[in-house]
Every structure is written in C-alpha cells, then in structure tokens.
Amino acid sequence: MKKFIALFALLAVLCGSSAPAFAEDAAPAAAVATTEAASAAEVEAPVAAPVPNKGDTSFMLTVTVLVIMMSIPGLALFYGGLVRSKNMLSILMQVFSIFALITVLWAIYGYSLAFTTGNAFIGGFDRLFLNGIFDPVSGAVANGATFSKGVYIPEFAFVAFQATFAAITVALVVGAFAERMKFGAVMLFSALWFTFAYLPIAHMVWFWAGPDAYTDADAAAAATATAGWLFQKGALDFAGGTVVHINAAIAGLVGAFLIGKRVGYGKEAMAPHNLVMTMIGASLLWVGWFGFNAGSALEAGGTATLAFANTLIATAAAVLTWMGAEWLLKGKPSLLGAASGAVAGLVAITPACGWVGIGGGLVIGALAGVVCFWGVTGLKKLLGADDALDVFGIHGIGGILGALLTGVFNGFAMGGTGIIDYVNNTIVTTEMGPQVWIQAQAVLTTLVWSGVVAFVCYKIVDLTIGLRVAEDAEREGLDTTSHGEKAYNL
Amino acid sequence: MKMVTAIIKPFKLDEVREALSAIGVQGITVTEVKGFGRQKGHTELYRGAEYVVDFLPKIKLEAAIKADQLDSVIEAIEKSAQTGKIGDGKIFVADLEQVIRIRTGETGPEAL
Numbered sequence: 001m002k003k004f005i006a007l008f009a010l011l012a013v014l015c016g017s018s019a020p021a022f023a024e025d026a027a028p029a030a031a032v033a034t035t036e037a038a039s040a041a042e043v044e045a046p047v048a049a050p051v052p053n054k055g056d057t058s059f060m061l062t063v064t065v066l067v068i069m070m071s072i073p074g075l076a077l078f079y080g081g082l083v084r085s086k087n088m089l090s091i092l093m094q095v096f097s098i099f100a101l102i103t104v105l106w107a108i109y110g111y112s113l114a115f116t117t118g119n120a121f122i123g124g125f126d127r128l129f130l131n132g133i134f135d136p137v138s139g140a141v142a143n144g145a146t147f148s149k150g151v152y153i154p155e156f157a158f159v160a161f162q163a164t165f166a167a168i169t170v171a172l173v174v175g176a177f178a179e180r181m182k183f184g185a186v187m188l189f190s191a192l193w194f195t196f197a198y199l200p201i202a203h204m205v206w207f208w209a210g211p212d213a214y215t216d217a218d219a220a221a222a223a224t225a226t227a228g229w230l231f232q233k234g235a236l237d238f239a240g241g242t243v244v245h246i247n248a249a250i251a252g253l254v255g256a257f258l259i260g261k262r263v264g265y266g267k268e269a270m271a272p273h274n275l276v277m278t279m280i281g282a283s284l285l286w287v288g289w290f291g292f293n294a295g296s297a298l299e300a301g302g303t304a305t306l307a308f309a310n311t312l313i314a315t316a317a318a319v320l321t322w323m324g325a326e327w328l329l330k331g332k333p334s335l336l337g338a339a340s341g342a343v344a345g346l347v348a349i350t351p352a353c354g355w356v357g358i359g360g361g362l363v364i365g366a367l368a369g370v371v372c373f374w375g376v377t378g379l380k381k382l383l384g385a386d387d388a389l390d391v392f393g394i395h396g397i398g399g400i401l402g403a404l405l406t407g408v409f410n411g412f413a414m415g416g417t418g419i420i421d422y423v424n425n426t427i428v429t430t431e432m433g434p435q436v437w438i439q440a441q442a443v444l445t446t447l448v449w450s451g452v453v454a455f456v457c458y459k460i461v462d463l464t465i466g467l468r469v470a471e472d473a474e475r476e477g478l479d480t481t482s483h484g485e486k487a488y489n490l
Numbered sequence: 491m492k493m494v495t496a497i498i499k500p501f502k503l504d505e506v507r508e509a510l511s512a513i514g515v516q517g518i519t520v521t522e523v524k525g526f527g528r529q530k531g532h533t534e535l536y537r538g539a540e541y542v543v544d545f546l547p548k549i550k551l552e553a554a555i556k557a558d559q560l561d562s563v564i565e566a567i568e569k570s571a572q573t574g575k576i577g578d579g580k581i582f583v584a585d586l587e588q589v590i591r592i593r594t595g596e597t598g599p600e601a602l
Contacts, residue, residue, distance in 0.1 A: 269541045271534060330535055340537065377538035390537060 052143060052152045056299045060157035063295025067164035070288020071171055072099050078281025078343070079175050082389050085273040086477025087179045088487035094183070095171045098190050102167040105194060110166055111159050113195075114202040120229035122200050123207060130159060145210025146298040149422070153298060161295060166202070169244045170194050175389030176252025177259045182469050183482045185461045192460060193251055197453040198243075201446055204228040205235060205243050214422030235442035236410060236419070236435070238307065239296035241351025241403040242446045249396030250447050251454035253387055258458045259467050261386035263474050275336055282339035286315060289346045293353040306417070307353035311346065314353075314365025318345025321369030337373070340394060344372035347398030352406040356416045360409025364402055372398050403443050407436035491586040491599060492560050496551045497525065497579040498571040503549050509570035510553065513562045516602060521550045529577030548579060554586055556599050 076095035083091050102110070112127035126132065133142045133155045143152035144159075170190045174181075208231050213223035224232055230242070237243060262270065272278060293311040297304035322341025327333040348368030349361055356364065375393030387393065410416040412429040421428045461467055468474075473481035480486060498506055503520065510518060524545035531544040555563055564581060572578055591601040 270539070271536055271541055332535070334535065336536055380538055393537075 049140070050143060050150065050152055052154050053299070056146070056151065056153050057157055059300035059304070060153050060161055060295065060298065063291035064157070064161045064164055066288045066291025067161070067168065067295065068099075068288075070285045070292065071164065071168040072096055074281050074284030074288050075168060075171055076281070077277045078285055078339070079178065079389055081274045081276065081278030081281060082175075082272040083179055084270060084477070085488060086479055088273065088479060089483055089485055090183070090478035091174065091178055092487075093483055094174045094178075094186050097183075097187065098171045098174065099167045101187060101190060102170050102194055103163050105191060106159075106163040106166050110194065110199055111162065113199045114166075115158075115162065115207055117207075117209070117226050118203070120227070120232065121204060123203050130156075133159065144298075145212065147211060147303070147420070148299060148301070149211045149214075149425075151299050158298070162202075165240060165244060165292075166194065166198055169198055169240070169248045172244070172248035172391060172395060173252045173255065176249075176387045176391040177255040177467075178388040179478065180262050180468055180474050181255075181259060182466060183478075184465050185467050188465060189255075189457050189461045192457040193450075193454055196457065197247060197251060197450045201247050201449060202243050204230045204445070205237050205442065207231060211420075211422045217423055220423045230442045230445060233441060234419075234430075234435070234438050236355050236406050236430075236439065237351045237403065237442065238354040238406070239293045239350045241347070241399045241406070242442045245347045245350060245395040245399030246403065246443060246446045247450045249392045249394075249399060250451045252391035253383070253385060253396065254451050254454040255458055256385040256387040256392075258455070258462070262388065263471055265386045272336065275339075279335060279339050282342050286342055286346060289315075289350075293350060297354055303354045303417075306357075309358060310349050310353040310356065310361035313358060314349035314361040314368070315342050315345035317362050317365035318342060318348070318369035318372075321366045322373050323369075325370050325373045340372070340376065340390070341369045344368045344375075344394050344398045347395050348372075348402035348405070351399070351402045352409065354417070355406050355419075356409035356414075359415045360405070364405045364409065367405070368398050368401055371401050400443050403439050404436055407439035408432055410435060491589060491602065492555050492557055493584045493586040494553045494555060494560070494563055494567070495582040495584070496553075496567050496571065497523070497527075497548050497581075498551060498567070499573065499578060500547055500549050502571045502573070503551070505570040506551065506567055509566040510563065513559070513566050515553055515555060515559070515563060515566075517553070519552045521552075523548050523550045527577065527580070546577070554589055554602060556602060 072095060076092045079091045079095065080088050107130055109125070109128055111130060112125050113123045116123040116126040118124035134140075135142075142155040144155035144157070146153060170193065173190070173193070174186060177186075205228055208227035209223040214220040230237075235242070264270070289311055290308055294304040294308040297307055319338050319341040322344060323333045323338050326337040345365040345368045348364050352361065352364055372394050375397035376390040379397065380387065380390065380393055383392070385392075407430070408414060410418065410430045411432055412418055414432065416430075418427045418429040420426075458467060469478065469481065496506070500522070507518065524547055526544050526546065529546060531542060531546060534541045534543060551567075553563065560583065564583070567581055588597065589599075589601040590597050
C-alpha cells in the first residue's frame with residue numbers, strides 16, 4: 001500500500017513540476033498547433049489521411065515482437081545463467097515483472113511524457129492512457145511519423161515498439177544489484193527511475209516533430225525548437241546507446257555502490273550456475289536485437305537493412321576480438337567470453353547501426369570486444385563495486401564507445417551515411433570533431449542525469465522499504481526467501 | 491573378512507567393476523565424492539573472476555570380501571584403475587567384524 005501511495009505522490013509531484021514548463025511553452029506550442037492545424041486542413045481537405053504502408057506496419061509489429069523476445073526470455077536467461085542456482089528465479093522474476101510493470105506505466109503516462117510535445121526535457125500529457133490514438137467513431141488509428149516525409153506507421157506500432165525499449169532498459173539495471181535486493185525494492189526503484197530518468201532521456205534524445213514539419217528554414221527552426229534537448233544539439237543515437245545502455249548502466253553502477261557487495265564477495269565462489277542458459281540468452285538477444293536496431297528505422301527500407309547488416313557484422317567482430325583478447329591475456333577462450341563479446345558488440349553498434357557504413361561498424365564491433373573485456377576486468381577492479389553481472393562494464397562502456405564512435409564514423413569521409421537535411425531534402429555529412437563533441441555531451445548528460453536520479457531513487461527506496469534482504473535470506477538464496485520456490489527440484 | 495575402499499578416477503569405474511566381477515566379487519557400492527590428494531585442482535575464470543577448484547570429483551568404491559580374496563581384489567583394482575598419471579587414487583583395507591544379509595538373516599562369510 002505504501003508503494004501505491006508513493007507512486008501517486010510522485011505522479012502528483014510530476015504534474016506539479018511540469019505545469020510551469022507548460023506555461024513557458026504555451027506560446028510556441030499554440031503557434032505550432034495552429035500551423036499544424038492549418039497544414040492538416042490543407043492535407044485533409046482534398047485527400048483523405050495518408051494510409052500507412054502495410055509492409056511497414058507488418059515490419060514494425062514483427063520487430064516489436066523481436067524486442068519482446070530479447071527481453072523475455074533473452075535477457076532474463078542471459079542474466080539467469082550468470083547467477084548462482086539459488087537466485088535463478090529471482091532474476092527471471094525481476095526481469096519478467098519489470099517488463100510487465102513498465103509496459104503498464106508506459107501506457108498510462110510513459111509514452112505521453114516521452115513522445116509528445118512538452119519542453120526540451122520532458123513531454124506533455126496529450127497521450128495519457130494513450131488517449132487520442134484510436135478514434136472509436138471513425139475506427140481510425142492515428143498516424144505516427146517516421147524518418148521519411150510522407151511515410152507513416154500507425155501510432156500504436158510506435159507506441160508498442162517504444163514500450164519494449166523502455167521495458168528492456170529498466171530490466172537491464174537489475175544485473176548490477178542481482179542476488180541481494182528486495183523484490184519490492186526492485187519494483188519501486190524501477191517505477192521511479194523509469195519515470196524520472198528513462199522518460200526524460202528518451203524525450204531529450206528522440207523526440208521531434210517528425211520530418212513533415214521541415215518544409216522551409218523557418219518551419220524547421222520552429223519544429224526543432226519543440227524537439228528534445230539532445231536532439232536539438234544534433235546528437236545521433238540510432239537505436240538507444242545513450243537512452244538504453246548508458247542510461248541503464250550508470251543506474252546499475254550507482255546501485256551496486258549503494259547496496260554494497262554480496263555477502264562473501266571476493267571470498268566465496270560465485271561462479272555462474274548455468275552457462276548454457278547464458279548462451280541461449282545471448283543468442284536470443286542477438287536475434288532479438290535485429291528488431292531493436294533495424295526496427296529503429298521505423299520503416300522497412302534501405303536504412304533498416306543497413307542497421308541489420310551492421311548488427312550482424314559488428315557483433316560477430318566483437319565475439320572474435322573478446323575471444324582473442326581473453327585467449328591472449330588469460331590463456332583460454334571461454335564461452336562466457338564469446339557470449340559477452342556478442343552483447344558488447346550489440347551494445348556498441350546500437351547507437352551507430354543506421355548512421356555508419358559496414359567498415360565503421362566492423363571497427364566499432366572489434367573495439368567493443370576488447371574495450372568491454374577491459375570493462376569487466378581492469379575497470380571493474382578499479383571501480384571496486386560488486387556490479388554482479390557487469391552491467392556497467394558491458395552496457396556502460398560499450399554504450400559510451402558506440403556513442404562516441406558514431407560521431408567518428410558518421411561522416412562521408414569515414415564511409416558513413418551523413419544526416420538528412422530535411423529542408424533541402426538532401427543528405428549532408430557531419431564533421432568528425434564537432435559531432436564527437438556533440439555525442440560526448442549526450443553521453444555526459446545521460447551519465448549525470450541518470451546517475452543522480454538513480455541515486456535519489458535508491459535513497460527513497462532505502463528509506464521506505466529498504467534496499468537489501470536480510471543476510472540470512474541472502475545466504476539461503478532469494479528464490480526460496482523472496483519467492484517461495486526453487487528453480488531446480490531435481 | 492575385509493572391507494576394501496578404493497578412491498578412483500570416475501572414468502575408470504566400468505573397468506574396475508568388470509575386473510572385480512571377473513574374480514568373483516559379489517557386489518560393490520559406489521559413491522560420487524570430491525576430494526584432494528597430490529593431484530592439483532584447476533582454475534576457472536569467469537570474465538575477470540578467478541576461482542580455484544581444489545576438490546576434484548572422484549569415485550569411492552566399497553567392497554566387502556572374504557580375507558582370502560584380498561590379494562586378488564587389490565591386484566584387480568590396481569591394474570584396472572591405473573593410468574600412471576597423478577590422481578589415480580588409493581586403496582584402503584580394513585578388517586570387517588560382521589556382515590548380515592537382511593533378507594535371510596545369514597551372518598559372517600555366508601552373507602557376503
């Protein structure tokens with residue numbers, strides 16, 4: 001009951017704090033509304049609303065299902081295999097329940113706050129409870145914008161696709177504090193952090209008015225002014241290097257520091273209980289990631305296939321480089337190393353996959369394998385936190401590497417795609433130096449915002465229901481003590 | 491009567507069982523055990539974390555036999571369990587005071 005009260009209180013605070021923001025933006029928002037209305041009238045008067053291409057719609061529904069598969073069971077099994085057998089169900093349960101919780105919150109207020117016009121940091125309440133997408137009178141579903149003018153997908157497809165992103169991001173965090181956090185604390189933290197870190201970052205990086213608004217220079221300036229803060233700066237994040245991976249990783253790392261090390265960490269053996277599960281999980285992640293990355297193109301076209309190819313090739317490169325580094329430095333190439341390399345490569349190519357060429361993708365993947373290997377060995381020792389399943393070492397380091405290298409390899413000179421100039425309807429290159437600096441700002445913003453919000457959220461949870469289970473319960477395992485069941489009754 | 495306990499390498503179990511059957515041993519009891527001797531354990535490495543595994547899986551085999559079978563039993567186990575490499579195991583011999591067959595109530599060598 002306390003949790004519900006806390007949730008409602010937070011919602012109330014959120015409403016209160018965004019009210020002034022509405023007031024500030026009232027004038028431009030009204031202006032945009034009128035221009036939108038005018039252009040909508042122009043379009044609607046002679047012709048009916050544009051009908052989304054059935055291929056694009058099927059594509060979006062398919063990729064959404066792929067992202068669900070990479071979360072449950074993919075991520076759950078990847079993580080589950082890495083914990084001790086007494087905590088197997090707890091990690092599966094956390095990933096599964098977070099997926100459900102975030103999906104519900106997404107429908108209630110998440111989508112609206114992330115993907116409607118508000119200010120540069122958070123959206124508004126126009127789509128609360130997904131209001132206004134489905135018109136029961138006409139039976140019509142509203143159109144959502146893509147990255148091409150005149151190409152639309154039904155907005156529900158975008159809502160569902162993005163819901164899976166939010167859900168997997170929050171689920172990623174649990175790897176850092178695995179095997180020791182109260183289940184109630186995991187749930188409350190997830191709701192809080194989703195609301196105050198995921199939604200603003202998603203809005204800052206991804207929200208914009210859509211390509212149709214960019215008719216001339218003035219209209220483009222007006223449209224850009226309504227976009228998210230990092231979008232306005234020109235940060236490139238194709239499928240979520242900052243929004244998903246860096247965001248989740250820093251929240252996890254802060255959690256690992258605040259909650260403390262597992263009982264017996266560094267003294268007792270904490271070997272993964274089933275690397276077969278981890279391999280199945282990593283493979284499901286790889287397959288599902290095609291939905292994640294190619295789907296982020298929002299239509300079934302050339303860009304989607306570029307993202308698809310990069311997701312295939314960069315990941316394979318990362319498997320080989322992690323394996324090679326481990327073989328060279330530790331003596332043996334391990335399956336866990338190969339599986340971790342795949343995830344590292346997937347993470348690093350995520351922000352870049354639709355913005356760089358195959359050569360750039362290969363370099364990003366190859367570097368990710370080596371750098372993330374350092375992330376879970378050298379860096380982990382330096383940090384000294386018990387980030388149980390290496391969320392920061394892989395998702396944080398891979399995400400930062402990918403985000404920065406997106407700036408390096410996006411320009412024409414490096415074989416990249418450049419970016420679209422929607423006013424002149426041409427493709428223009430980006431300059432490496434300035435673009436890397438923009439990317440770095442996006443990385444830093446995410447690290448600071450998510451890190452600070454996570455810190456406050458953990459503290460709130462600690463003061464209300466407590467973060468950590470009792471030591472006895474931790475020794476016995478969370479499966480029996482938190483959930484009253486065992487993974488293996490053999 | 492003697493109780494012979496042997497610690498052997500797991501993959502040698504079938505050969506040892508066959509050798510013992512061949513010389514007329516009527517039954518053995520086998521347990522999967524872990525332990526350490528002069529053979530070193532191994533190191534497992536998961537991402538950076540290193541775990542030294544000291545206890546190696548072995549098979550413990552127990553056979554209750556007549557005293558006059560002892561030499562042939564020891565020879566059979568020695569021959570069939572040997573690889574010549576470290577970790578082949580050991581054989582322990584102890585006197586056995588009494589044996590009772592539960593089904594019939596027979597005692598002593600009759601019950602073996």
